[in-house]
Amino acid sequence: MAFREYKIGARMFGISLASSMFITLVMPTLDIRAVGATDIALDKQLAAGRETGFNLDDPLMMGRNKPLKVLLRNDPKTNTPLDTPRYVYVFNAGTSFPSGILHPVTLGADQAQLSETQGNISLASKAAGAVFAISHGTVNGHELPYIENLTATKGWTPADILLVAKDEDVSHVGAGKTMFVREGCWWCHTLLPEETQDWQVFGAPPALGDFNGESPTAFGSDRKAPDLLHVGSRNSSREWMMMHFFNPRLVQPHSIMPRFDYLWGDVDAKGNKIDFAKWRTEYLEYHDGKRVTPPDVPEYAKDSEIRYLIDFVLSLK
Amino acid sequence: MFKYMFARGEDIPSGSAAIYFGFSSIVWFVIGTGLGSFNASKLAFPDMVTGNEWFAFGHMRQVHVHAVIFGWISMAFAMAMMYITPALGNTKLWSEKLGVWNCFLWNLGLTLGLTVLWAGITSGREYSDFPWFIDLYIAAFMAIPLGINVWMTIIKRRTQGIYTTNWFFAAAVFMVIIVFLVGNSPEFFHLTGLTEGYLTWWFAHNVLGLWITPVAAAIAYYTIPKVTGNPLYSHRIGHLHFWSVVVFYSTPAAHHLMSAPLPEWLKSFASVEGVLILVPAIAFVSNLLLTMQGKWYMFVENLEVRFTITGVLMAIPLNMQGGFQQTRAINWYIHGTGWIVAHAHLALLGFSTFLEAAAVYFGLQTIMRRKLYSLTLGNVHFWMLLIGFTIYWVSMTIAGLIQGAGKIYEVPYIDVVIAEHPYMIARWIGGTMVFTGNILWLINMWLTAREGTVVPSGRMPHELAYER
Numbered sequence: 001m002a003f004r005e006y007k008i009g010a011r012m013f014g015i016s017l018a019s020s021m022f023i024t025l026v027m028p029t030l031d032i033r034a035v036g037a038t039d040i041a042l043d044k045q046l047a048a049g050r051e052t053g054f055n056l057d058d059p060l061m062m063g064r065n066k067p068l069k070v071l072l073r074n075d076p077k078t079n080t081p082l083d084t085p086r087y088v089y090v091f092n093a094g095t096s097f098p099s100g101i102l103h104p105v106t107l108g109a110d111q112a113q114l115s116e117t118q119g120n121i122s123l124a125s126k127a128a129g130a131v132f133a134i135s136h137g138t139v140n141g142h143e144l145p146y147i148e149n150l151t152a153t154k155g156w157t158p159a160d161i162l163l164v165a166k167d168e169d170v171s172h173v174g175a176g177k178t179m180f181v182r183e184g185c186w187w188c189h190t191l192l193p194e195e196t197q198d199w200q201v202f203g204a205p206p207a208l209g210d211f212n213g214e215s216p217t218a219f220g221s222d223r224k225a226p227d228l229l230h231v232g233s234r235n236s237s238r239e240w241m242m243m244h245f246f247n248p249r250l251v252q253p254h255s256i257m258p259r260f261d262y263l264w265g266d267v268d269a270k271g272n273k274i275d276f277a278k279w280r281t282e283y284l285e286y287h288d289g290k291r292v293t294p295p296d297v298p299e300y301a302k303d304s305e306i307r308y309l310i311d312f313v314l315s316l317k
Numbered sequence: 318m319f320k321y322m323f324a325r326g327e328d329i330p331s332g333s334a335a336i337y338f339g340f341s342s343i344v345w346f347v348i349g350t351g352l353g354s355f356n357a358s359k360l361a362f363p364d365m366v367t368g369n370e371w372f373a374f375g376h377m378r379q380v381h382v383h384a385v386i387f388g389w390i391s392m393a394f395a396m397a398m399m400y401i402t403p404a405l406g407n408t409k410l411w412s413e414k415l416g417v418w419n420c421f422l423w424n425l426g427l428t429l430g431l432t433v434l435w436a437g438i439t440s441g442r443e444y445s446d447f448p449w450f451i452d453l454y455i456a457a458f459m460a461i462p463l464g465i466n467v468w469m470t471i472i473k474r475r476t477q478g479i480y481t482t483n484w485f486f487a488a489a490v491f492m493v494i495i496v497f498l499v500g501n502s503p504e505f506f507h508l509t510g511l512t513e514g515y516l517t518w519w520f521a522h523n524v525l526g527l528w529i530t531p532v533a534a535a536i537a538y539y540t541i542p543k544v545t546g547n548p549l550y551s552h553r554i555g556h557l558h559f560w561s562v563v564v565f566y567s568t569p570a571a572h573h574l575m576s577a578p579l580p581e582w583l584k585s586f587a588s589v590e591g592v593l594i595l596v597p598a599i600a601f602v603s604n605l606l607l608t609m610q611g612k613w614y615m616f617v618e619n620l621e622v623r624f625t626i627t628g629v630l631m632a633i634p635l636n637m638q639g640g641f642q643q644t645r646a647i648n649w650y651i652h653g654t655g656w657i658v659a660h661a662h663l664a665l666l667g668f669s670t671f672l673e674a675a676a677v678y679f680g681l682q683t684i685m686r687r688k689l690y691s692l693t694l695g696n697v698h699f700w701m702l703l704i705g706f707t708i709y710w711v712s713m714t715i716a717g718l719i720q721g722a723g724k725i726y727e728v729p730y731i732d733v734v735i736a737e738h739p740y741m742i743a744r745w746i747g748g749t750m751v752f753t754g755n756i757l758w759l760i761n762m763w764l765t766a767r768e769g770t771v772v773p774s775g776r777m778p779h780e781l782a783y784e785r
Contacts, residue, residue, distance in 0.1 A: 023568060032511045032512050194652060262369060
């Protein structure tokens, strides 16, 4: 029997499905591909590294294989203060490069050209590690951002940078994004102020070119909590973040956010074991009015997952 | 099941695959709605079970979504395809053994995938959350074998034409494989940026539009004529439904991102196409309701008809919402609020689940030749589902409108959270009712298999009186 008496139908089906695929896949992709990266897009991809969802470089999503975003105050060669501190992105040896370095075409034609001719990104080597920064150049009278490979242009190596940078200037933004995705923050917090009415409360919506090279974009769709795209501009207090992540009810009694105390790991900043059971008992006493103040939130360790996550959240300016 | 996986094809009784798929789907429904109920409790009472990543909301939310979509809904679809496709072709399933293996591999893959998601290992993309190795598994061992079985059964049919239901089955299983592979391509090929963001919603839209909606409708095209004995009102309207699904439902993916920075032409195009979704919707609903002519008493007396027609009736508000809420005029108000959550549950727990539940009830009874163990339990299940869902839908719609108002009047967000609290409790109660009803259903179906009255061949289960 086969489908032979349905020859016309089968062909119509093929034509209609193929046309809708052409309109909804090929045409938008060509359009989106032509968009050039903005400063924001370059910052996001350099800070987050290659990709954040499941990948073979970090299969258990522990925040491995991620670059560091460093606020550089001193010249790493001479150790003299810079005129203006600047952000650099440190890819230690072996850390995967983001999409813009691997495939400059995704930055947009002009940005790609600047990054290759003036930024020397093609000289960057994953095996040796590299230091990148966002610089600005001019193409046809337009000022455009591009990626500069400081290891090639200035000879700054990752080790040089980390030698002069203080720990408080080092941000684990990339590893923090891994935590953001793994812990499902984006199920409630969107990263997408809406184009219609969010300007006053949550700040400017992103522009077309703000996403080049980012993966996953993790917009979120179901907003049960404030938008976080510009949260670092609204609240930059690390202490507040720490209390809020440990138990959101400490700073906002009506919050329905889960506690993320398990991201502290086993030990605090001084290496002492954290006694979660004792903390919860004391918090319950405070909650029931038997204590005047809540117990202190333990200081997190320098390489704890919560440090990564707070670094990421505070980087959302 | 295991004894048939290594048996010779001709030794496997007809319908085995459908039975395994049917019971698996009910078990996943219980698991999926149980997780949903637990998640809802966390939104109402965030400190209930706390301090443990395995019970954190962010680790469990996607497990609920994928358990109901890939476990309950899709396995119920597979179950329906395993018995309806051959029945409409007057033949046997092309390969019962492939069907049994398909069911085993489906359960295995889903268990693995949900475990991985529960651990937080995800692609970070809503609805296509599974990491790429699970995606490849789903395509190779779940979707494609199902497709092969359906297509081969239709090709080997012993009837002249192909009935509406089977066009939908053959086309939908083909389309879902394409959608699945294209929609997950950002992971396979490291696509980034807006392309990745857009493809996420291209997938999410099309998996609903080209898989869940048409297959659920196709099931109703079988159940209602079969159980009532009325022929389908109009095959032409069925044609209109089929072609308008293929043409209109496959195009509005971008309307999920109406307030995101996408090219404006794409959003406008998607929005217009989104309204045209009403064409297949109206064709489907009118065709089914007109088929009921003269048999409306069965809506009251017959469980399968009641489930199906309730689902069909729910398609009316579903598509009225769906057609218009994505236009710019409405979307700016309700985008990203609980309204959308309510709408998604109206589609999956309302419309689609009610149609599939009827197919699973009817299919398991006819294949096993056992009359439903207890009609009372079946009725309780129906009302638990309907009332639980209604509580859920009403409370989430109201919560969504509150959120929308909070959004445009720039109310501090915490005040919105406080205002939503009673509705979060209502949502949890509604979800728990659905979960409880499903446990009863599982028990009822199990007892049907063990102790149901035997249905003589040539008779329909509902034609028999209960004898106990």
